Amino acid sequence: MRRSLALLVLAGVIPIVALGGTFGALTLRSEREAVAARGRTDANLAAALVSQTLRSNVAAVEMVAQSPALDGAAPDVARFATLARRILANQQDWHAIVLADVEGRVVFGTAPVGTAAAPLAGLDAAALRRLRDRAEPQIGTFSVASDGARVFPVAVPVGRAGQVRYVIAALVPAARLERLLRVEPLAPGWTASIITPAGPALMVPRDAAPLVHTDPRPVELWMPVSGARWSIRITAPAQAFFAPVRQAVLLLLAAAALCVLLLALLGRLLVGELRQLRRRDASELQRQRMETLGRLTGGVAHDFNNLLTPIMISLEQLRRHAADAASTRHVDVAMAGAERARLLVSRLLAFSRQQQLSPEPVELAALVDGLMDLVEKSLTPAITMTVAVAPELCPAEADRGQLELAILNLVINARDAMPDSGALRLSVARAEPRHTAGLAAGHYVAITVSDTGSGMDAATIARAIDPFFTTKPIGKGTGLGLSMVDGFASQSGGAFVLESEPGRGTSARIVLPCSARPAVAAPLAAAAAGTSALTILLVDDDLRVRRATAEVLAEAGHAVTEAADVDEALALLATREPVDVVVTDFIMPGRSGAELIEQLRAAWPHVAVLMVTGHVEDDGALPDGVELLRKPYRGATLLAAVEQAVRQRGR
Ligand SMILES: Nc1ncnc2c1ncn2[C@@H]1O[C@H](COP(=O)(O)OP(=O)(O)OP(=O)(O)O)[C@@H](O)[C@H]1O
Ligand SMILES: [Mg+2]
Secondary structure: OHHHHHHHHHHHHHHHHHHHHHHHHHHHHHHHEEEEEHHHHHHHHHHHHHHHHHHHHHHHHHHHHHHHHOOOOOHHHHHHHHHHHHHHHOOOOOOOEEEEEOOOOEEEEEOOOOOOOOOOOOOOOHHHHHHHOOOOOOEEOOEEEOOOOOEEEEEEEEEEEOEOOOOOOOEEEEEHHHHHHHHOOOOOOEEEEEEEEEEEEEOOOOOOOOOOOOOOOOOOEEEOOOOOOOEEEEEEOOHHHHHHHHOOOOOHHHHHHHHHHHHHHHHHHHHHHHHHHHHHHHHHHHHHHHHHHHHHHHHHHHEEEHHHHHHHHHHHHHHHHHHHHHHHHHHHHHHHHHHHHHHHHHHHHOOOOOOOOEEEOOOHHHHHHHHHHHHHHHHOOOOEEEEEOOOOOEEHHHHHHHHHHHHHHHHHHHHHHHOOOOOEEEEEEEOOOOHOOOOOOOEEEEEEEEEEEEEHHHHHHOOOOOOOOOOOOOOOOOHHHHHHHHHHHOOOEEEEEEEEEEEEEEEEEEEEOOOOOOOOOOOOOOOOOOOOOOEEEOOOOOHHHHHHHHHHHHOOOOOOEEEEOHHHHHHHHHHHHOOOOEEOOOOOOOOOHHHHHHHHHHHHOHHHHHHHHEOOOOOOOOOOOOOOEEEEOOHHHHHHHHHHHHHHHHH
């Protein structure tokens, strides 16, 4: 179950993760492209603006180079100085104007350009050579002027008569270019730089951290500046394209987590359903198993009853006519064995829900009270007992004798579970049908026997009510106690509930339906009033049972006529002298005892009837108001039942 659940969740997670991965990768790519496109635009624009600026500066310096002060064999420095100062006064953008020879030595410089002897800063030998040889303007590299300003030279050749004679350079403050780099506001973390052959020369923002190549790599775009040997470099941090992707992936992960949660929830629900289904299947299987077992044991019990009846009756006869004490002892031993067998069979019948029950309204408080003596006797002194009976309970509809037996069975089980010491609690209370499986709607009462004994593990509890299941040593338990209790409770329209935990104790509850009738007091033992000799018609298809029964009746002084089936019985009734009592088996080949009783009631209503049953398939098939005797029976019980039938008819 746990594995299927994990597989279900995995089946849900894998597509989500795959989808998330693909989505993340695609978003990453498109974000990266968008960032690159913007960087490219910025770099283009900056490069265009810078090159435009450089061009106009070159044009301006070229104008200065036309000055006649430089026409002579030697420059007219004083005149040039005047011109330069005038230009600087108008051209605020320049930091200084410098006149140098073709070797770069400063001939004149407006203040504050370094010393006159120093070579023109920012123009290296190669640049000077290009300027001299190709008569090409040169944009120099950045340097710091004596007053601390960062400047770069825009140098043009001064040519006269086809020969370069001087160099004029305007030192342009770098701040001018900074403004151009910022023309498009940069997003946070982005930088724009001017890269000269000597390396990065200018970067905005000024305090930007130097570029570190992290993983994922930042985006970097380069654009050459025409007219100079510079490039514009725009960089965007990895964060620029990674942050939105991370956001998207986080969102997706959250969605995936939600999906997994939902799937897990769904899985749990499914597992719950399946478990319930399995439980239902298991309980249905258990019901079928019990039913089959019940039918089997019922059949066996029925046959045993038929076998036990002649055995018990004959033993009784034997005992009566026993010649000596030794024979009496032997017969007594045999009788005790037969009696044990009878008890066993009756428990089997109880389990198979086929025992003959005589339900009546039973006041449980009184019943428990009456049982106290017996219960206390069956417990050891180390067991403390409490009894709790709820007030104003309805009477239960049940067979009094069987109920007492059932309670005693539970008490003995509890005692056996507490060999050293413990507490037993016997309680009677109302029961809610919805708390117990298999109960129809209605009112119920429950008798609960709980103990603080050894308890049962799951395997034991699952089999506890199986007939012949016992954990007790051989000879100590038959394993029929709980089967009898369960069969009795179900046959009475109630239920039996067993709850237990190893080491914690057990609680066994018999739930019984409330009776609609008022309770009656426990019947007193039937007075064994001697009855005068009766004429009895005995109907039973089993010859051995019939013979043994007839013998008992005849011995008691009754006149007995035997019939093997209903037809024969009816024929005898019609032809012979009137009979006082008909003792009949219930199930016989051909017509049943019930049909015989029907005919009797119609034609001979004064005749008393005693029905003997060994196996009752269906309580409903039994005719009402007929005295019943359960097989196997002893002679005395048979005679008492005959007398009871006669008394009932006489009422
Ligand atoms: N109160 C209890 N505490 C612990 N285990 C119990 C309890 N009641 C029943 N059992 C277990 O269930 C088994 C079956 O009980 P059941 O009453 O059917 O037969 P038994 O007591 O073994 O024999 P018998 O009742 O015929 O003497 C017991 O052997 C025992 O293992
Ligand atoms: Mg028992």
